[in-house]
Amino acid sequence: MNIKEYMSTLGKNARAAASSIAAASSGTKNEALEAIAKALDGAREALAVANEIDLQAGRDSGLDAAMLDRLALTPKGIDAMIEGLRQVAALPDPCGEITDMSYRPSGIQVGKMRVPLGVIGIIYESRPNVTIDAASLCLKSGNATILRGGKEAIHSNRAIAACIAEGLNAVGLPESAVQVVETTDRAAVGEMITMTEYVDVIVPRGGKGLIERISADAKVAVIKHLDGICHVYIDGQADLDKAFAIALNSKTHRYGVCNAMETLLVAESVAADILPRLALAYADKQVELRGCVKTCTLLAGESAIKLVIKSATEEDWSTEYLAPILSIKIVTDVSAAIAHCNQYSSKHTESIVTENYTRARRFIGEVDSSSVMVNASTRFADGFEYGLGAEIGISTDKIHARGPVGLEGLTSQKYIVFGDGHIRV
């Protein structure tokens, strides 16, 4: 197979389908989502068979348990996909929304209409459920999609794609509105991210390595989600009970997620009041601590903590552990905390714990991250928690979309103008 030709054909098909999807009513799109849910439900056996082929190949090639776990399509996983489709159907349709209509001195009336982006390319790794998640969000937002999943999941993805095609067909939408790349050749990714005439935006979902590689080579715009080196700063005027709860929750609620705290900053004036208590709680949960010199000195007396504390190195401040490890730094004040965040954070999510109005305002204003919080756990940085209904990713970029990206992030706005024969004079 000539990969360049194959991908161009997918691209042309997608471009052609994009206008049908863009013109489809909310009702038709929702019916399609429901029809896909029904098709999945009716194809449980075929999905299990296809998934078993992938799992067997995975076991044969020595994939580790975590990878195999992500690859598995259990009956519960299929339930979740079906439920996800119905949730997306229940979300308001962003397309066609008209806002900001106002009259200008010339007499014309100007505003904006929300419209789909066109064709969205999704590149992801092993989890086959992303096929449904991504397809449903793109479909609801009126876009055509080209999905390129991991090669380990190719049979599962094809089986899911057949259900999507069945659902689209059932409501008279073109099957090529959602296409799964059928080849596992890596050259397909290279084509997809450079064919600017057919693809409007690329959403990579996966590790930092994947996203950096794609961003480096892409000609198509990329909605990037890089790392999450998130901070909580406990201010000198923090309510220490809130601080305790937020610092513990931000780190230990889940370890492998991008919105988990990786570095705790503590104001010098309250360090002795809060750190020993917090460190014991972390120790209790087997969280390894890596402290600055002051932190290590302060905690040296606590025998239970000695077991889990190490000296932090410069590298620790810019490391996303995604694990039960936490770096801790004692800082002089809110200015130092803001400076540390802006230097070391990955601009994902930062939170200040304080009762001080001016410091809260400064932190919110000056920290340059996609989410900035006051007295809340960093774990709230999430599309569902923010009310987007679902998310296709969290953008650590500033262009186009920043923070959790939901349906709106998959759309654009065009200007619309109403006149009554108006001309420029």
Add this chain to the structure above:
Amino acid sequence: MNIKEYMSTLGKNARAAASSIAAASSGTKNEALEAIAKALDGAREALAVANEIDLQAGRDSGLDAAMLDRLALTPKGIDAMIEGLRQVAALPDPCGEITDMSYRPSGIQVGKMRVPLGVIGIIYESRPNVTIDAASLCLKSGNATILRGGKEAIHSNRAIAACIAEGLNAVGLPESAVQVVETTDRAAVGEMITMTEYVDVIVPRGGKGLIERISADAKVAVIKHLDGICHVYIDGQADLDKAFAIALNSKTHRYGVCNAMETLLVAESVAADILPRLALAYADKQVELRGCVKTCTLLAGESAIKLVIKSATEEDWSTEYLAPILSIKIVTDVSAAIAHCNQYSSKHTESIVTENYTRARRFIGEVDSSSVMVNASTRFADGFEYGLGAEIGISTDKIHARGPVGLEGLTSQKYIVFGDGHIRV
């Protein structure tokens, strides 16, 4: 000079200055704009001397009259720059605007705050007044700027840069918030569009060739403004007086602008009623007409028109004339008009003239262009006319900004979250 090192230094300086500019109050930014205006006013002589060096070099190297005209910095041109600075100062500051704050079921309050993009690189051709236009919009929107003007205007741009530095200095903002690239080496552009660590977005201002070259090589996001192949469609249920006025204004108000009409589409049912009258008016203004077969046949009887009408070729439908030339096509109905626009237009601006509600709604909904109009001249597609106050360009892209780009297009939004000790459960 090592261009790579030089550009990196500019980049580092800009990145450092970006946080000062982002943190500057609206008042300080407005004072800076006023101080720059005063500095320009006080430097009229120096500006004239510098500009004369550029003009002389231009004349020596054989620049044509139009190029020399764009290069000239007349006293009136300096007045316009000063006036422009004051207009930008008078615009509302987009930075810090908080919108969409709402409570979520978890109890957190979530919304968005508008923030600067960071560092904006502007690449433009000969007109030195762009230096002030671009610098003022970037400054007002809280961004640092690196300006790379045409080599023909280097002395003028340096003189203007000195005034900008004086103004920034006067209010205590860092001079490197606005930097003019001092070298005319083309390698500087190559560096600027690839140094993603220092530049957040590139705005090229110039011809299609310049923008295509930059987009092809850029690693930094580009706000693209390609061509304007704009259409007016006169529907079978148009008010023919409105149609006459709009078709004439869209083509003949100015010829060399991107929002001028290049192709007129006319519904077959009214072609005989409106085209002869319109063609005579165009002929009167020496507009060359290039018609489809039906148009040529229809107009064959008019001797005054015979002089200016030719047969249109396929190429005409995708040509931006930027000149007194107009292609005309008779189409069956609104569906054919929409299909023609979506195939041939550059997705800049399209307008329908109709009294029919359903056709107006279809055209607005289905035409995929940055501005879609009903009963208004395409010439209204403009930042000033839309109330943006000023524009840095018109984006023909869908990502980030679409249509006229004003201060808001130079910003992003971060999520802000207010809690009272909230944690994820």
